[in-house]
Amino acid sequence: MPGSLYDPKRRHLLQGLGACALLSPFASMPAWARRQRLYIDGLCFLPEDVNDVKASKLNAFIADISDIEAVKQADGTTNYKRTYNACIKSIAKANATVDAHPDVYQRGLTGLDIEKAVAQDKTAVFFQIQGADCVEGDSNANNWQQLEEFRQQGLRVLQLTHHYGNEFAGGALDNDGSLGLDKPLTEQGRELIAALNQKNMLIDVSHSSVQTALDTARLSNKPIVQSHGAVRSIVNHARCSPDEVIRAIADTGGVFGVFMMSFWLTNNPVPTVDDFVRQLEHVSRVGGVESVAIANDYPLRGHLKLLELENDNAQGVKQYLDWWHSLRAKNVLGFDVEPRHVVIPELNHIDRMSRIDDALRKARFKSSDRDRFMGGNLARVLQSVVV
Template identity: 60%
Template sequence: MKRELNRRQLIKAIAAGGVLSQFGSFSALATQTKRLYIDGLCFLPDDLTDLKASNIDAYLCDISDIEAIKQPDGTTNYKRTYQACMRSISKALTRVNDNPDKLILGTSSSDITRAHNTGKTAVFFQIQGADCVENSISSGLSQVDEFYDKGLRALQLTHHYGNKFSGGALDNTQSTDDALGNKKSQGLNKPLTQAGKQLITKLNDKRILVDVSHSSPQSALDTAKVSNSPIVQSHGAVRAIVNHARCSPDEVIKAIADTGGLFGIFMMSFWLTNDKIPTTEHYIAHLKHVANVAGIDAVAIANDYPLTGQNNLLKLNNNNAAGVKQYLDWWHSLRAKNVLGYDIEPVHVVIPELNHIHRMKRIDSALAKSGFSGSDRDKIMGGNWQRVLKEVLG
């Protein structure tokens, strides 16, 4: 049954009535000595002691893997195939089960509370791209069921480029001539496909969270209309601040919020600011923007690096000038295809003070200094994720 009310309005009404317990109580969070910390995207660390050091209670955990696929033109493409992801999720599940003193497999929102109360970390398995669903609609998309049985609880529709389900944020642009004969780039803002609509119905029925990170703006807007459950952009940034294809327009941020979902801001600094020196203030500016256009209930934290931070930059003592070099070949290849934003050369990769195992505490402190109330910080640092996971997963 489709939504009859704007979910964002419903959330605010419930909050005003003080009965948010059905989503995960924010009033309970206020009495806890340690604020709940939930991250929108990270990975299983090689060293499990990183879990406790990070102070993160729960996070969406990307367990996907890629497979090299030879294309007809002789080039190689890398996809999160069914076989690669089935192997990787099985391996991740074994690792979680083998370490019950540190890890909890997140299958419902109650696992967040359990992790918080026991000093463990709940990980909610996520795959960054629905290429792993290779079988047909006629088969009932049964591979989704297989991944669910292995613990999958969040699925991203695509990664950077479009697939049979969704348009991608970095799909090639086409050049057109303006009135003066100058070349002008126009993005191929591809919509959600019919197969994508059927996949979303399947994910809703299985109570798997739909993630539109890396989707084209139109596909994200279409997904917000089709889904009967809240959707999220687990990790991304704001296009109004950095005009780049990987950053989302305000209309997408609002549409996600109107489903009752949220928008997580990640740590990749070249999509947070074009200034030469990235700072925590640049990160906070994105959080403020999401709050201004979509409401405080839509704001969340994400990473998209390992728990300790971007490994290469850590080895370089956060020397951005040296670290950015590893991205330049990729960046230049997309510039050649006229993809939005790649005309500006990146000069950094991380915000040094946030490329750290204690980044969640540092963000929390920066929010306080920026004037966010304790209740707003409860939501941003974890409460909004807890609510969304409660509504989608149960």
């Protein structure tokens, strides 16, 4: 691809290594030999009711355990930053929650903890923070003390930014459509990528600008992920990723997770399971079957407000309109199209993974590809990076 920042040869190198280094026997084991297909969610949250974990049928999930501080932007909009002070408290709380339920949770400290979880009928949980704001200023001393502190507390996945940029990276919503801004990794961001690689922590480019995602794919010497997102060629929106980003992530050996936020999955007036399958199919076509993953980005039960409204999207979408209109005023890509829904009703449910699996079967995806999509690809990446 002209002007691309990634090397397509890297994918072939990673695939060559995969047989002996990137894939454990467990990740490549056929579903029938495991008694069930692996279900892994690329981004969710620790539930208030621990019974939801068993009900979800998940073998593992990446859990955003961060907390936020609301920070007013110069333009009047609000950015919810995952600051050090907020997140060091929230990760301690998350550890206490996991430790209080040893019969349910397996703490995810290495990718092989997925195997341990399955063997003991538990669910492996890998802690993630949605934004490197939590270590802003850490790079100035060049020793990454705060990053190491989070790693010691169990953090294994770090997202570079959330919506808006920081001292490391550009955010997806920094992009002013009238100016065409697309912020790259900063020098501090490049140092952060090297530090995360060195510490065997998985890099997540969800919410990043296109250029930041491409820069990260080029610089990282390990697979990266977009844990939760959607396809821009289907919905032309700043929060959705163009094909070049999907390819770049795939060429690192990483995965692209499609999430449940329906206004970024389809512009159709009524969202359906077929719209979700179409997203997965597109990622598979662009990045290959090894690049597809599934994420939630709502609580395990689903979007709680929409559940209260019995999945009445016309009512539920109203809570997003003020925020949506504030970004429309800034000419951010895609906010000129009014959202009409929030969830796919059939998937706004605790049993969404089984329902997605069944939808893929009905769409005639091969069983081996369903193994990959539903969890095998994420297991491979976690086992190759988080060691």
